[in-house]
Amino acid sequence: MRFKFFFSLWSVTSSWCIKKICNVRRGAISYDSSDQTALYIRMLGDVRVRSQVGFEPERRGSHPYLGVDFRTLHSRAESAGSIPARRIRRLFSFQRHLLSSRLLRGAPHLNPLHILDEDYCGQAKCMLEKVGSWNFDIFLFDRLTNGNSLVFLTFNLLNQYGLIELFQLDMVKLRRFLVLVQEDYHNQNPYHNAVHAADVTQAMHCYLREPKLAQSLTSFDILLGLLAAATHDLDHPGVNQPFLIKTNHYLAALYRNTSVLENHHWRSAVGLLRETELFSHLPVEDSLSIERQLGSLILATDISRQNEYLSRFRTHLDENDLCLGHASHRHFVLQMALKCADICNPCRPWELSKQWSEKVTEEFFHQGDIEKKHKLEISPLCDSEANTIASVQIGFMTYVVEPLFAEWARFSDTRLSQTMLGHLGLNKASWSALEPEASGSSEEGESEPGRATEEPSSRALSQGSQES
Ligand SMILES: *[C@@H]1O[C@H](CO)[C@@H](O)[C@H](O)[C@H]1NC(C)=O
Numbered sequence: 001m002r003f004k005f006f007f008s009l010w011s012v013t014s015s016w017c018i019k020k021i022c023n024v025r026r027g028a029i030s031y032d033s034s035d036q037t038a039l040y041i042r043m044l045g046d047v048r049v050r051s052q053v054g055f056e057p058e059r060r061g062s063h064p065y066l067g068v069d070f071r072t073l074h075s076r077a078e079s080a081g082s083i084p085a086r087r088i089r090r091l092f093s094f095q096r097h098l099l100s101s102r103l104l105r106g107a108p109h110l111n112p113l114h115i116l117d118e119d120y121c122g123q124a125k126c127m128l129e130k131v132g133s134w135n136f137d138i139f140l141f142d143r144l145t146n147g148n149s150l151v152f153l154t155f156n157l158l159n160q161y162g163l164i165e166l167f168q169l170d171m172v173k174l175r176r177f178l179v180l181v182q183e184d185y186h187n188q189n190p191y192h193n194a195v196h197a198a199d200v201t202q203a204m205h206c207y208l209r210e211p212k213l214a215q216s217l218t219s220f221d222i223l224l225g226l227l228a229a230a231t232h233d234l235d236h237p238g239v240n241q242p243f244l245i246k247t248n249h250y251l252a253a254l255y256r257n258t259s260v261l262e263n264h265h266w267r268s269a270v271g272l273l274r275e276t277e278l279f280s281h282l283p284v285e286d287s288l289s290i291e292r293q294l295g296s297l298i299l300a301t302d303i304s305r306q307n308e309y310l311s312r313f314r315t316h317l318d319e320n321d322l323c324l325g326h327a328s329h330r331h332f333v334l335q336m337a338l339k340c341a342d343i344c345n346p347c348r349p350w351e352l353s354k355q356w357s358e359k360v361t362e363e364f365f366h367q368g369d370i371e372k373k374h375k376l377e378i379s380p381l382c383d384s385e386a387n388t389i390a391s392v393q394i395g396f397m398t399y400v401v402e403p404l405f406a407e408w409a410r411f412s413d414t415r416l417s418q419t420m421l422g423h424l425g426l427n428k429a430s431w432s433a434l435e436p437e438a439s440g441s442s443e444e445g446e447s448e449p450g451r452a453t454e455e456p457s458s459r460a461l462s463q464g465s466q467e468s
């Protein structure tokens with residue numbers, strides 16, 4: 001049924017899409033869709049695009065939430081006015097691409113500093129001097145850059161590592177790629193938005209500078225690590241995988257209910273790489289390798305596979321057999337670093353950590369409200385009447401964050417690792433103090449990880465899957 005929809009949509013849309021996308025073979029919309037299809041999926045995913053081409057959400061038939069537009073799920077009143085402009089921009093993504101390359105043809109060569117100076121305010125520039133600090137305030141940086149933290153931070157890091165020069169990245173393509181990545185995050189999501197992506201990228205940078213990694217990673221590894229961090233939640237709808245499955249969302253069908261979101265983030269990233277032709281000057285094997293490894297890194301952020309990665313990590317550490325001269329071992333370490341970066345909120349200083357906790361809970365409760373409204377079973381941790389920010393956080397820290405960071409600290413026994421574990425303990429104590437019933441006595445609760453919560457681990461894990 002659903003595929004029938006795809007094919008009929010395909011024939012309608014193909015009449016207006018430009019030739020390039022029409023090169024995708026008709027049968028490409030399939031489970032193992034890859035490559036070019038990712039471009040198309042990006043557009044399919046946008047309900048507003050569907051309605052532009054004559055497909056109102058109602059006509060899809062497979063979605064019980066007739067008017068639910070995942071892009072505006074979390075929208076607030078004030079964002080309503082900006083939708084038409086965005087809709088037009090996205091609808092004509094490819095035309096826009098053509099137009100911009102036309103406009104830029106013959107434009108004076110842009111150097112990185114020019115791009116920086118153009119938009120920067122002095123304070124943001126100043127902050128970037130401490131971009132490697134664990135206390136980096138990404139919320140402040142986002143305000144100072146007028147909501148462009150992901151673009152500026154990622155651009156700055158790529159430049160700082162010398163990757164732009166080394167890989168001869170075209171400045172115009174790179175800038176376009178980063179702007180599109182940032183735009184494809186949903187600002188309306190309280191948590192899974194471009195600021196989260198910027199925060200994960202900043203954390204990734206901190207880990208890449210840890211001695212064990214800095215000494216062994218190649219420039220290629222660093223490029224992949226930063227790109228994976230920046231794109232790892234691309235186009236996140238603000239609801240979790242179980243929600244997509246139970247509402248028969250087409251992405252769940254497309255990815256066979258397996259790592260649905262992560263597959264979509266990856267495909268979306270590949271779509272943008274191809275659309276902007278960022279790596280088109282590299283040998284085909286290299287750009288394919290980038291796409292493949294990007295996928296393997298992003299898929300590792302699926303928290304439902306947490307135990308698998310954690311036990312592999314533990315076994316390597318027990319046997320002390322990680323050999324970072326091997327590309328496959330370096331890749332595994334990058335996967336673990338990205339996993340840490342993705343769930344490092346509880347390891348940040350309280351003032352930052354607390355804001356993330358509030359945002360992620362807001363997103364969960366919002367999902368719970370939709371589930372309530374549509375008389376669906378309310379997902380674990382999403383019921384605002386049964387959970388508090390504190391109870392959600394304590395469970396998450398105990399069952400997901402602490403075990404991961406304990407192993408990371410074994411692997412990379414540094415001051416940063418100790419700092420992160422220190423904040424984790426303090427933050428957990430702070431939440432316990434705010435939630436006396438969660439641990440009986442907050443003083444006992446904070447020193448005994450096993451006792452500090454009443455959340456069973458499965459609930460904590462499902463929360464994790466939403467945070468990733
Ligand atoms: C995905 O899960 C739903 C609900 O359990 C099920 O109806 C559907 O057949 C599953 N799809 C695939 C491709 O496994």
Ligand SMILES: [Zn+2]
Pocket residue numbers: 196200232233342467468
């Ligand atoms: Zn994430």
